[in-house]
Amino acid sequence: MSRIPELVIANGTVVNSFGRRHAHVVVTDGKIGRLVDATEPAPDAARTIDASGQLVIPGGVDGHCHVAQVTGRFRTLDDYRTTSTAALWGGTTTIIDFGIPRDARETPLAAVLNKKELAQESRCDVALHGSVISWDETVPWQLEQLAAEGVRSVKMYTTNRGSTMADGDTILKVMREMVRLDGLTYIHAEHDPIIADCTQQHADDGRIGIAHLHRTRPELAEEISVKETLAMAEYTKAPVYFVHQSTPGAVDLVTEARSRGQEAYSETCPHYLTLDDTVYGSAFPEWYACCPPMRSPETVAALKERLAAGAIHTVASDHSCYDLTQKRERTDDVRAMPHGLPGVETRMPVTFTAMAGTGSTFEEFVEVFSAGPARINALPGKGMIAEGFDADLVLFDPAEQRTVDGSALHMGTDFSPFDGCTLAGWPAVVVSAGRVVLDREGFHDPGAVGRFVARNGFREHHAATAELSPAAL
Numbered sequence: 103m104s105r106i107p108e109l110v111i112a113n114g115t116v117v118n119s120f121g122r123r124h125a126h127v128v129v130t131d132g133k134i135g136r137l138v139d140a141t142e143p144a145p146d147a148a149r150t151i152d153a154s155g156q157l158v159i160p161g162g163v164d165g166h167c168h169v170a171q172v173t174g175r176f177r178t179l180d181d182y183r184t185t186s187t188a189a190l191w192g193g194t195t196t197i198i199d200f201g202i203p204r205d206a207r208e209t210p211l212a213a214v215l216n217k218k219e220l221a222q223e224s225r226c227d228v229a230l231h232g233s234v235i236s237w238d239e240t241v242p243w244q245l246e247q248l249a250a251e252g253v254r255s256v257k258m259y260t261t262n263r264g265s266t267m268a269d270g271d272t273i274l275k276v277m278r279e280m281v282r283l284d285g286l287t288y289i290h291a292e293h294d295p296i297i298a299d300c301t302q303q304h305a306d307d308g309r310i311g312i313a314h315l316h317r318t319r320p321e322l323a324e325e326i327s328v329k330e331t332l333a334m335a336e337y338t339k340a341p342v343y344f345v346h347q348s349t350p351g352a353v354d355l356v357t358e359a360r361s362r363g364q365e366a367y368s369e370t371c372p373h374y375l376t377l378d379d380t381v382y383g384s385a386f387p388e389w390y391a392c393c394p395p396m397r398s399p400e401t402v403a404a405l406k407e408r409l410a411a412g413a414i415h416t417v418a419s420d421h422s423c424y425d426l427t428q429k430r431e432r433t434d435d436v437r438a439m440p441h442g443l444p445g446v447e448t449r450m451p452v453t454f455t456a457m458a459g460t461g462s463t464f465e466e467f468v469e470v471f472s473a474g475p476a477r478i479n480a481l482p483g484k485g486m487i488a489e490g491f492d493a494d495l496v497l498f499d500p501a502e503q504r505t506v507d508g509s510a511l512h513m514g515t516d517f518s519p520f521d522g523c524t525l526a527g528w529p530a531v532v533v534s535a536g537r538v539v540l541d542r543e544g545f546h547d548p549g550a551v552g553r554f555v556a557r558n559g560f561r562e563h564h565a566a567t568a569e570l571s572p573a574a575l
Contacts, residue, residue: 114157118486119473126145127495136489163475169217182221189225200231201217222550229253229554229555232253235272277338288345289343290345290346301437310436315390332356342365347405373519379399388433412466417453473486497531504525
């Protein structure tokens, strides 16, 4: 007699990026064993959760998180235990962090290996991006070692001179290496000379406090950097992924490149879809210190239109867990204060609510929240509810609404940029690798069980997933 499954999610509406059906999801050994049509009786299991009236979606994949990040003299206040716990509270079952060298003495390989060691405390699954700041003759070997470790992407910044910025020569050379190693190039795209000059002009005029942040980093700086980077990617034939795009112009440049056959992707963040630059005139402008900054209401509306049209491929949190003490230390000078927002826990409801307002489908939400990030980042076993995939599942009632209370969240900080916002799309049950970690009784800490996920080669993975039939649902 076959062993009884440990879990069945019964009677839910199972939603993948390519379709939906009413089904029972059978979980065995941390994997999805099978899907049984809901017209048939639910199979016996050690535990059955009734999902009637709820959506069942793949666990979220957040492709852009910064955990225990050191930038200059500031360090985010979280660790992997904190951030992974918050991720699970928010319906995200896999996070991808960055191994960014903290200074010139730390190599790209050492930065990743350090993060991999820290990630042993994670409650959810973890993958990693590498990062290169400057080129030397050891970089090709280091990138080979990263690929062998299952780290198949490298992030580079086109701004932040003197700290994380990579020059054009470095970016082009790394792109060539990523093609050779079947990897993906991540880019933070802001044109540094424009930003440096604009910021200096504001400083000279005495307008360098947080209330002026949005004026120091113009939309043009982002779009010019995207255009230049796309040219290098076209020249090297490198797949390229742009993080936190905040303008429709930047997204349109990627769309145009894709129409010419380039492998290029746009990511945005929940705050760029829901908050605009009027927040810098609010009572607490330091809550919104991030780069790029919030944009005009007109730009936000146009960005949401691009999301609804399918031109944006993923929505990631860009989670950076500073607290208000750190934020308020230098609100008089945006050059000296830490930038970044806590968001791994609120990514699901903010994104769901923003998309619901555009008339987007549940399938389209699953695509940017889970399926797209998993596929683009070549994460095996993630982003789909299908036989053999990891049993990472989220149940929720799309009609239920809750109001964000920043003090009641679990991200290790004392504020949320969405405090007081009423949102739909909060997870009611979260299953991670077959374990029920969140239900109506609260959070059940699974301990340090999160696995490091070694990623496949970019083109290798895309070729394999292209062969999957939607009939797998």
